[in-house]
Amino acid sequence: MGWTTPRTWLVGELVTKTMLDTHLRDNLMALKDPPSAQVLRDNAGAYTTNSSTLVPVDDVNLKATLTTYGGDVLVWFVGTFNASSGTNMVLDIRVDGSDRLGAGFEGLVAQTLGTAREAIAIPPLIVTGLDPGEHTFELLWSSSGATIRLFSDTTSGTAADNLPAILVAREVS
């Protein structure tokens, strides 16, 4: 059930079943179950990059897609990273294939990585001004030099590698 802008009721108006279904039942159901997309990505191996420019980690599989009713969207990410040697990593989120949430900054989150694994998150952010319709949210990353890894693997024999990359988007009212 989708969201419908609530009706402004008139004095003396005959309230029908259709009206109640649309403006009460369906809207309550829409609020109870808002559009959501949660990606727990198993890449059967780590993602890597040494790109000096922000690029998508995986513009096919590590992308949250949802159809909204015009509300704001809460989006966040968490994953486990390391690097082949000391390097700076920057993370960002791209909306609809073009707009970086961290535009105006280097990115949303930066971290100096070494060979030890670290769980790193982009905390929940509210994305405003989205028209009703389909929207996509993708994780971007870059490195200042060395190759960085995002672990995303359920097939590895190494328990510490068996971790999903998690990207979530949910419309909020």
Added chain:
Amino acid sequence: MDGVIDLVVERADANPERLAEELAGLGIAAYRGVSTGGGRVRVHVTPGLPDADRAAIRAAVARHDPARQSHQQQVAAARRAALDGLRKAWPEWTGADKDTFLRLLAAEWGLIPEE
């Protein structure tokens, strides 16, 4: 992204560090880095890449041997082997062992980089 386009090659078996070295070694000014994952190798370059450079990148990805180690991986392997050689009782250490230990320690502390 931000003025970068991808050359995509379907390939799941790359050694990312070695491949990055090989691509950087081509000396192509437009090269910005390489990503792997999802069964693909994506080479990031600035737009307007000449056809010859595009062909050189694709050829480098095609001939890439994931079994070959990067320079850094070779250094790390040599360091591990050297450390393994030092796992013995102190009376058994030779003068060469002590030199090796000092060299590893200096590199670990960033005083003298390993070649």
